[in-house]
Amino acid sequence: MTDLIDLHPDVADALNNGKAVVALESTIISHGMPYPTNLEVAQRVENIIREAGAIPATIGLLNGRIKIGLTAEELLVFAQADDVAKVSTRDLGLVIANGSKGATTVAATMIAAALADIRVFVTGGLGGVHRGAEQSYDVSADLTELGRQQVAVVCAGAKAILDLPKTLEVLETGGVPVIGYGTPDFPAFYTRTSGIPLSARVETAQEAARAMKSHWDLGLTSGLVLANPLPETDALEQDQVEAYIGQALAEADAERITGKDVTPFLLRRLGELSSGRTLQANIALVENNARLGGQLAVAFANL
Ligand code: PSU
Numbered sequence: 001m002t003d004l005i006d007l008h009p010d011v012a013d014a015l016n017n018g019k020a021v022v023a024l025e026s027t028i029i030s031h032g033m034p035y036p037t038n039l040e041v042a043q044r045v046e047n048i049i050r051e052a053g054a055i056p057a058t059i060g061l062l063n064g065r066i067k068i069g070l071t072a073e074e075l076l077v078f079a080q081a082d083d084v085a086k087v088s089t090r091d092l093g094l095v096i097a098n099g100s101k102g103a104t105t106v107a108a109t110m111i112a113a114a115l116a117d118i119r120v121f122v123t124g125g126l127g128g129v130h131r132g133a134e135q136s137y138d139v140s141a142d143l144t145e146l147g148r149q150q151v152a153v154v155c156a157g158a159k160a161i162l163d164l165p166k167t168l169e170v171l172e173t174g175g176v177p178v179i180g181y182g183t184p185d186f187p188a189f190y191t192r193t194s195g196i197p198l199s200a201r202v203e204t205a206q207e208a209a210r211a212m213k214s215h216w217d218l219g220l221t222s223g224l225v226l227a228n229p230l231p232e233t234d235a236l237e238q239d240q241v242e243a244y245i246g247q248a249l250a251e252a253d254a255e256r257i258t259g260k261d262v263t264p265f266l267l268r269r270l271g272e273l274s275s276g277r278t279l280q281a282n283i284a285l286v287e288n289n290a291r292l293g294g295q296l297a298v299a300f301a302n303l
């Protein structure tokens with residue numbers, strides 16, 4: 001393993017003993033939710049994973065190192081600091097070289113997790129192909145890394161702000177299985193379904209773990225997506241969500257928001273426009289994914 005990584009002792013112990021570990025990203029903390037909600041959610045998600053019998057490993061960049069498993073003080077830095085860069089694949093080497101603080105996206109977290117031999121990763125929603133990508137060319141590097149890192153990502157689908165059919169097309173091209181957990185359809189983050197059917201479905205974490213194992217036993221070098229719809233009680237109304245998204249996208253366009261600022265801008269505006277309801281749903285779905293991710297890591301470790 002590269003010597004640029006610092007493993008938290010609990011994570012190192014679990015990995016050395018073949019125990020279940022779940023990777024978590026830090027962009028959702030630093031750029032996806034406001035303080036102090038972000039800190040409370042990050043701590044709760046870690047506890048949910050521990051209750052499921054796995055060790056949480058939140059990943060971020062500090063002082064030129066990839067930290068895998070954060071102390072309470074380090075978690076506070078990612079929740080509070082306003083000088084934390086959003087780090088995707090292209091940024092990883094540079095932020096390590098200059099020693100600044102970096103919150104890792106799904107793409108960068110997958111790379112770090114794979115380097116440490118952590119095979120299960122929990123997030124909220126994937127990045128993907130943005131609406132209007134035929135003009136903007138905005139396609140998240142999350143999809144690129146899903147096509148080339150051996151990590152299973154538990155999520156509530158891709159974020160609803162995206163073009164979901166195009167996102168699934170890119171995943172198919174990348175050889176990435178997208179597996180519905182107890183659902184035939186691709187979930188749409190704030191709502192349980194996008195109406196787009198998936199090619200695969202499982203009912204249990206054990207089934208998903210077996211799919212991971214055979215995928216990689218074949219030597220396939222891509223990741224997998226386990227798509228977990230948020231609980232019905234936390235789901236928002238689809239027409240309402242689309243109205244908020246329409247307005248937030250129009251504002252992003254008017255304010256000429258581009259590149260890596262698009263997703264944080266849209267998530268923040270949706271929270272404001274919905275009086276916090278999208279944020280509540282986002283919290284609920286991340287916690288729901290943590291429960292499943294903990295079970296998945298335990299099932300995979302037991303194979
Ligand atoms: N899921 C959430 N909130 C987030 C993200 C995911 O519930 O903030 C972040 C992830 O880090 C993801 C990133 O990788 O948004 C996508 O950004 P972009 O579209 O710029 O690739």
Ligand code: MN
Binds near residue numbers: 259
């Ligand atoms: Mn982008």
